[in-house]
Amino acid sequence: MSNWTRFVETFLNTTVMRRYLPDILAGVAVTIELALLVVVTGIAAGLALALLRSLGIRPLNWLIVGVVDLFRSLPPLVVIVLIYFGLPSVDLSPSGFVSTWLSLALVLMAFAEEIFWAGITSVAKGQWEAARSTGLSFGQALVSVVLPQALRLTIPPLTNRTIAITKGTALGSVVAVTEILGQASSAMSNSYNPSPLMLGAAAYLVLFFPVVVAGRWVETRFAWKR
Amino acid sequence: MGGPIVEARGLHKHFGALHVLKGVDLRVAERELVFIIGPSGSGKSTLLRCLNRLEEPSSGSVVVDGIDMLDPRTDINHARQRIGMVFQSFNLYPHMTALGNVTLALRKVAGKSRATADALGRAALERVGLADRAGHTPGQLSGGQQQRVAIARAIALEPRVMLFDEPTSALDPELVGSVLAVMRSLRESGMTMIVVSHEMGFARNAADRVLFMDAGAIVEEGAPEAIFERPVHERTRAFISQIQRH
Numbered sequence: 303m304s305n306w307t308r309f310v311e312t313f314l315n316t317t318v319m320r321r322y323l324p325d326i327l328a329g330v331a332v333t334i335e336l337a338l339l340v341v342v343t344g345i346a347a348g349l350a351l352a353l354l355r356s357l358g359i360r361p362l363n364w365l366i367v368g369v370v371d372l373f374r375s376l377p378p379l380v381v382i383v384l385i386y387f388g389l390p391s392v393d394l395s396p397s398g399f400v401s402t403w404l405s406l407a408l409v410l411m412a413f414a415e416e417i418f419w420a421g422i423t424s425v426a427k428g429q430w431e432a433a434r435s436t437g438l439s440f441g442q443a444l445v446s447v448v449l450p451q452a453l454r455l456t457i458p459p460l461t462n463r464t465i466a467i468t469k470g471t472a473l474g475s476v477v478a479v480t481e482i483l484g485q486a487s488s489a490m491s492n493s494y495n496p497s498p499l500m501l502g503a504a505a506y507l508v509l510f511f512p513v514v515v516a517g518r519w520v521e522t523r524f525a526w527k528r
Numbered sequence: 529m530g531g532p533i534v535e536a537r538g539l540h541k542h543f544g545a546l547h548v549l550k551g552v553d554l555r556v557a558e559r560e561l562v563f564i565i566g567p568s569g570s571g572k573s574t575l576l577r578c579l580n581r582l583e584e585p586s587s588g589s590v591v592v593d594g595i596d597m598l599d600p601r602t603d604i605n606h607a608r609q610r611i612g613m614v615f616q617s618f619n620l621y622p623h624m625t626a627l628g629n630v631t632l633a634l635r636k637v638a639g640k641s642r643a644t645a646d647a648l649g650r651a652a653l654e655r656v657g658l659a660d661r662a663g664h665t666p667g668q669l670s671g672g673q674q675q676r677v678a679i680a681r682a683i684a685l686e687p688r689v690m691l692f693d694e695p696t697s698a699l700d701p702e703l704v705g706s707v708l709a710v711m712r713s714l715r716e717s718g719m720t721m722i723v724v725s726h727e728m729g730f731a732r733n734a735a736d737r738v739l740f741m742d743a744g745a746i747v748e749e750g751a752p753e754a755i756f757e758r759p760v761h762e763r764t765r766a767f768i769s770q771i772q773r774h
Contacts, residue, residue, distance in 0.1 A: 429583055432619035433680070436633035436685060437608040446632060450623045 315497040322498045329485030330505050336403055336481060337468045337509075343405040345464065348414025355415070356422055356444060366415070373412035378470045381405035381407035384476040398477035410467045417459050421452030454524045461517035465510060474505075482506060533558045533720050534579060534689055539588035541574050541744075549585070550744040555690070561721045563703045563731045563752070566741035567767060572724045575639050575741070576691050579722070580611040593688045609637055612682030616694040618674040620666040626653060626677045627662040630684045636684060652684035653677070656710045672703030683714065690714065710735040726771055732756065740764045 355366050356505030375383070386401035396404065425448045433443035475484035534556040541549035548571045556562050564572045577583035579590055581597050581604055590597040595607045610623045620629050626650050634645035653659050656676035666674050675695060682690060692711070696704045706732050715721060715734055725731070731752050738755040740748045740763075748755065754759055756772075759765045 307624060412580070426617075426619070428617050428619035429621065432603075432613075432681075433632075435580055435582060435608060435611075435613040436681065437605045437637035438633060442636050446636060447558055447621050451621075454623070522560050 309491050313496055313500050315495050318489075318493045318495045318497040319501050322485075322493065323501065325485045325489055326482060326498060326505055328499045329480060329482035329502070330509065332399070332479065332484075333471050333481040333505075333509065336399065336406075336471045336474065336479070338525040339403050340410060340468060340471065341464055343403075343452055344410025344467070345460070347411035349409065349418050350424060351411065351415040352418035353444070355419055368411040370415050373408050374416070376409075378405055378409050378467070379473050379476065381409060382473055382477055398474060398479040401477055402471065402474035402479050403432075406470050406473075409470070410464065413463045413467070414460060417456045417463065418452065421456035422448060423455075427449045431517060440522050441463055458523055460516075461520065465517065468512065470505070470512075482509075531558075532556060533593055534722065535552055535589075535591045535704050536575075536579065537589045539575065539578055539590070540586045541571070541578060541583060542586045549560050549588075550580070551588070552737075552741075552744070552746055554746070556720060556722060557721055558688075559718045560736045561715050561734055562721065562737040563738045564722065564724045564741060565731070565738060565755075565767070565771075566747075570638065570741040571744040572741050573693050576613075576722060576724055579689075579691060580608055580613055582613070607615060609633070609685045610688045612679075612687035612690040614675070614690065614692045614695045616680055618666070618671070618678045618698070620674050620677055620681075622666050623767050625663050625665055626658060626669065626680075629666070630681045633681070634684055646725060648684055649680075651679040655683065655704070655713070656680045660750060670703060671699045672706045675699065675707045679707075679710055679714070680746055683719075687719075689720045689722065692721065692725065694726075696727055728756065728771065740769070741769065749751050 350482055353368050353369065355363050366439040385396060385485055386398060389396055389401075429447050429451065430443055433447040434440070438446065471479075471481050472483040474481050475487060478484065481501045482505050486498045489498035490496050532555040534554065535774070536552060536554040539549050539552040539554075540547070550585040552564075552571070552575055554575065564575065566572050573588045574583055578585045579592065580598070581590070583623060585598065588598075589632055593610050594605065595610070596602055597604070597607060601624075624632065627646065631642075631645040635642060638645075640648065650662060653662055656679050658673060658676055660681065661669060661673060661677070666677070669677065684735050695711070696707050699707065704727070708727060711723070711730070712734055713722070723735070735752050737749060738752050739746050740755060740759070740761070742763050748759060748761045755764065756768060759768055
């Protein structure tokens, strides 16, 4: 048996792949569900925090910065483990799925808040002044003038961060979430063959490559002519 | 000319330890064009910005068109519709067209429908000679055109007073004329204007009164010829001779 055949036999074994494909596809569905939940709630919460912070209420801002810095420093896996194994001690027993969702959403929220905040503060002070001088309220100036400019600036870093954190759904395999990696690893143990892992890798590619490309498209689409 | 439309009394402004305005009194009559000159850091812009409360005065009073601007019960957003402001750096909204810039406050603050706002916005752009640029974004306009859109944005709300904060300082020399022409036509239409600027030629033939500010106080004021030809104070004389040398 040549090296190549041995490699194919081990990593690209079609018999094994065919057998475990349905499991991997079920994992894809879980990953998509988890990813969408994380992206929507994480970004929404991050934007909400950034808007709260723009009100300039000092004690509130300290709290926001504290929470944000906490979740930016903790590795997502640590947050998942803390929530999954820690919360039952206060009589809350979130499932692995919920623990992973919450953890990744909190981490994405923290990074998104910083990105949105950086976007808001990078809009020139003159934009606020022009808007307020025509009688727009703080909220109107924020929504109509500042945010549209801030959001454009935030799209590239936010896309990157979102992709990075969404890929963290694979960490859910640690707390028994049956997403792609979880399915692939159990298939690997059951078949004594790593081919399902290759299948999982392919699934991640199929899932995230379009997202990366879409991110690039959004970046060019929203850049405005200067 | 009626009574004062703008009346500021005893205005003080501190920025931390910095005392920027030291008890300024300013009365501007309706249809008057008042020019404010003075060295940089003399408090001209701060004075202007206190009038529409972009800057909060430390003490004193500001009444514009009968509205006490510093009264906490005053609806400041409503009051600001009556006070147009034009900035040195234009401050157009880069994500909107010229028409979008002009109509935003008409819709959001004055509560006009989109159709009405668009009609008023186009009329305002027409007044500054840019009706054909309504669909352009600021990035597609020259500095002079941007500043004229900024003027249109302010006059579309039909303010009673217009504040100009060095409106031509950021412009290339060949673009200054178009902005001054718009300001001149605005003046001819009877607009009350307070202008911080060093455009002496414009001051001479358009201003009713010139104020010279230095170190947070109004040092001297009078008709343009008087201030430019026969300044009384030493500091005014030094300043005038300095800017006329350029």
